Amino acid sequence: MNGDALYSIGELARRTGLTVKTIRYYSDSGIVPPTGRSHAGYRLYDIDALARLDLARTLRELGLDLAAVRRVLDRETSVPEVAAAHADALDVQIRTLRLRRAVLRAVARRGASPQETRLMHRLAQLSGAERHRLVHAFIDDTFGGFDANPEFVAMMRSAMPELPEDPTTEQVEAWVELAELCQDADFRASVRRMAEMQAADRAGGDTGALHHELNEAVRDRIAEALAAGILPTSAEALPVTQALTALYAHAFARADDGDLRRWLLARLEAAADPRAERYWQLLATVNGWPPVASLAPVFTWFIEALRSGEQPRGEDGPPVGGR
Structure with a gap:
């Protein structure tokens, strides 16, 4: 191919398989600026523009936005750097989609009402730290203020819910039920009674061993x-x-x-x-x-x-x- 050759938008479309409309949009956006213009005023592109267009198409098909594509083409950032950042973003999206899938399957299996669906979605969206805080709050409320069995309380604090990145429907349902149980006032009162008994035993000389x-x-x-x-x-x-x-x-x-x-x-x-x-x-x-x-x-x-x-x-x- 002659390196000095110039191509019209129509010729670029035939060579790349992209539509004329798409190439014109990339050109207007500064992704693939024209090399020059014909005597009639039509835009013309050289071999470098063809290469930029081919790379732009590849990056867009991989899901990068136009701003990221422009940074790569303008050499403000490298392809590996953009690829790594985009892969990290995709990891987050994939985790989110997997969690949504598990919630939807749980809703379908349980025949959940709109209110239950909203609750399940909200609880499932909690981060690991937020899940831990919810359970720690339950433990603080039930055992706080009592000189309860320290070994038992330590065991409860060490056993935190760790919902995996790709949870099963059963795991999502179990977490939602566990979160509801931790917030159940009657269950909290029942556990407080156990804590009171443990404190009474320790006051009577019990060492607190399990x-x-x-x-x-x-x-x-x-x-x-x-x-x-x-x-x-x-x-x-x-x-x-x-x-x-x-x-x-x-x-x-x-x-x-x-x-x-x-x-x-x-x-x-x-x-x-x-x-x-x-x-x-x-x-x-x-x-x-x-x-x-x-x-x-x-x-x-x-x-x-x-x-x-x-x-x-x-x-x-x-x-x-x-x-």
């Missing part, structure tokens, strides 16, 4: 009783209950008596709030952790067994009026 081995032993013994079909109100449950209260008496350095059983029953009833278990299940779903096994059957069995033990008994039989 007693992981004790909890596992209790779960295992009650799981065995459930598997064996032992009813919590039956005579067969008595040895199991006595063995469990003995474990608690040893762990907390207390006498294995009626006071211990009443103390234990009150704490089990407070901890058995199904919303407390749901909190950890939702957090596990959001964070992609293994599913949290339900302890509801364990709590129910132990609570009924302790309540049964508090009822007056016949000489050799189950509690009077028991099932």
Whole structure:
């Protein structure tokens, strides 16, 4: 091709595949200025203009705006610099689109109302820091002002929701439900009661340890009783209950008596709030952790067994009026 050749807009259109209208717009915008004009006043372009036009088309097809294209063509910035910045911007857009997709699928699956849809969209749009602040506010409100179990409070503060960049529908739904739960006044009051009990225990000399081995032993013994079909109100449950209260008496350095059983029953009833278990299940779903096994059957069995033990008994039989 002759380097001195000049081309009309129509010739550029044939060579590039762009429309005459598009080339004229680029020319008017200063993206591809004309090299000169014909005797009749028509715009003419040289080989450099053809190269600029080809690069401009490529950059536009990649999604760059005209201002960025002009900076590249005028050598105010390099193609790699513009490409890196644009790729970063696309990453943000992709994350936003993925989140919107997950919210829309959740709305479709739940048959959400307009109000629920707005709430789901708002909560899903929160940044990681905003999600953390929402959960920390819940913890501050429920445990603040109490000398509660420090190990338990620290565990709650360390377990924050981390919604991934490409969340599943289930993760979005779990986060929305978790956020609603953290703001539920009745649930907050229930957790505050647990915090009050922990503070009372610490005032009574409890070290605040979480007693992981004790909890596992209790779960295992009650799981065995459930598997064996032992009813919590039956005579067969008595040895199991006595063995469990003995474990608690040893762990907390207390006498294995009626006071211990009443103390234990009150704490089990407070901890058995199904919303407390749901909190950890939702957090596990959001964070992609293994599913949290339900302890509801364990709590129910132990609570009924302790309540049964508090009822007056016949000489050799189950509690009077028991099932």
